[in-house]
Amino acid sequence: MVDFQYKDSYDVRDLEEIVRILRAPGGCPWDAEQTHESIRRNFLEEAYEAVEAIDEKNPDHLKEELGDVLLQVLFHARMEQEAGRFNLDDVADGVCKKLIYRHPHVFGDVSVTGTGEVLTNWEELKRKEKGQATNTDALDAVARSLPALWRAEKVQKKAKKAGFDWPDISGALDKLSEELEELKTAVAQGTNVEEELGDLLFSAVNVSRFLKADPEVALGKATDKFISRFAKVEALAAAQNQAMEGMALEELDKLWERAKET
CATH class of the missing domain: 1.20.890 (cAMP-dependent Protein Kinase, Chain A)
Structure with missing residues (x-):
């Protein structure tokens, strides 16, 4: 029997302790064997299941799925604590400092007139924080682990902020038609099929952006x-x-x- 205090109601610190026990000698062999890489997919799956609960508008299901996401956060933080690099408090410290820094209109003396200025300031502060000296740096920083459609959309939005965008949807639609013809040619010739298919999908995302439609949805x-x-x-x-x-x-x-x- 492990040294653990059973309660009628538990909090985040109790969950942190349970994860420690599971990873410790005498705990669970499976949990002890896991690495960041081995449970990487678990993190993604739990996040998607939480989103599904949001789509269902089911609070009970959402509470459960947020717990599973929280478990993943604590699990990864625990592995880093065991390695002596950081712990859960360091994670919280980092995100607290980030939120304070990126909300100068709340925690500082910056004035804003609405959400548009908030988002503009956020992006400027983020680029400064991340050391993104060029627009290309900002595009390249978009996570490659994102679903490809979402990554394409985020890259296109950042390119738009640099002034690189069609003035209206007609240009995006024309480009979509152009890419379709290039794909047909590639299929007929048996060359560059994947590349041309990618270009077509990228152009389709561009159209969805003008329509303000989430391409994944x-x-x-x-x-x-x-x-x-x-x-x-x-x-x-x-x-x-x-x-x-x-x-x-x-x-x-x-x-x-x-x-x-x-």
Whole structure:
């Protein structure tokens, strides 16, 4: 039995202690074996599950998922504490100082007229803090671990702040059409297909930015719509006592058109 005080209600420090116990000799072998790299994906998955709870507007689910995200934070901080580099308080100290520094209109004597100035000041302070001397530095600093659509959107927004952007959506739409033609040529020639596909996707993100549509959300909804219509096609095929795998593409296309009408 470990030396731990059981309670009716626990707080963040209790969670920190539980993580320490799990990692310590006599704790959990699995927890003790983990590294930053081995649970990297866990962190991402827990963050996405928290976002799903937000989308569901389910407070109980969100509370649970935020706990899982918090566990990941404490787990990584604990590993660094064991290595003697920093601990959870150092993490809190760093983010507190960052928030104070980036909110001079709250903690200093800077005046702002609205959220637009707040965001402008935030970006300027962030660039100064990160030592980003050029616009390219700011673009290159966008995390490569972000979903590719979000990373493209953030890079494009930073390029816009440097004045590098279409004046309106027409330029972005023309570029999208141009990239589609280049992809068709690449497919026909069998060269640079991945590169041209990437250019097409990047241009599609540019269009979504002008439309003020989140590209990840838009693609997610398109995927959900595809699944819904696919289910209808499968049901229509089953109603004809047929399996989709045994039907010709022309037949499936007809069922797809029927599914779109319902």
